[in-house]
Amino acid sequence: MLRQSLETLRVVTPGEGFTDLTGRLNAALASSGMEQGLLNLVCLHTSCSLTINENADPRVLRDLSSYLRALVPEEGIRPVSGRGELRPYVHADEGSDDMPAHIRTALTTSQLSLSFEAGRLLLGTWQAVYLWEHRRRGSERLLTLHLLGS
Template sequence: MASQAVLLQAHEELQVLTRGEGFQRIDPELNQWIAATGIQVGVLHLTCLHTSASLTINENADPRVLEDLAAWMRRVAPQIGVNSLGEREGYHRYRHDDEGDDDMPAHIRTALTSQTLNLSVVGGRLQLGIWQAVYLCEWRARGSSRRIALHLLGS
């Protein structure tokens, strides 16, 4: 008689404190949590619970990749109307700026990236390529406390 694997699931929220605009690597925390669940093989679904932050899988060896990506995002969704001192000047092109001049650019950058990721878990760890890491993308100028929902299904 063949044995059947029991499907298990675990759910948690990961709190990430950011230092402002940029990329914060989170796969070490994810792997630590996965190990604590005891699930060896499965799928981890991540959801960033914010509209001005997102998730990405990207280069983990050369920091210039993330610097170039951030520079490209600033060109695509700039903070128009803000001088180098952070003071508003001239024409401001975004109508939505309820939380500051970085509010709408952050929403645009989030729309261009991912709010969710589905990742394979093998051997109780994320299955990532040798040069890959999972990052929380903070698109706001100031640091914040960000929440990511973690939902793991497996055995």
């Protein structure tokens, strides 16, 4: 019989970077009693995102962060060619890292749909699910976990 469950997960981030959610998500699956189905994970914020990525070599995550910081610099917007005048962001109400964090979130994703079987996420050997914090300061983040399964 198909069942569903909806819960909120609170995640405290230390600041910019990646927080591995895989263990907490598998624990939520185990406590649900569901063996097989789909987990829809949604981040309820506009300055952090979700990603599935490498869990073995931390250099991968450092390179991802470096790439996104280069793509969306904190100082403002410059033509893609790299030449031309730097234009500061208009929205800076919460600090100089606020608008870049919104852009970084828009370029990534705030929702993932993940299959699970035998009460565990179906991930590849080197994969983990991360919350990607785009702000320098730590924050408490809320995620919804909507489980559909049996």
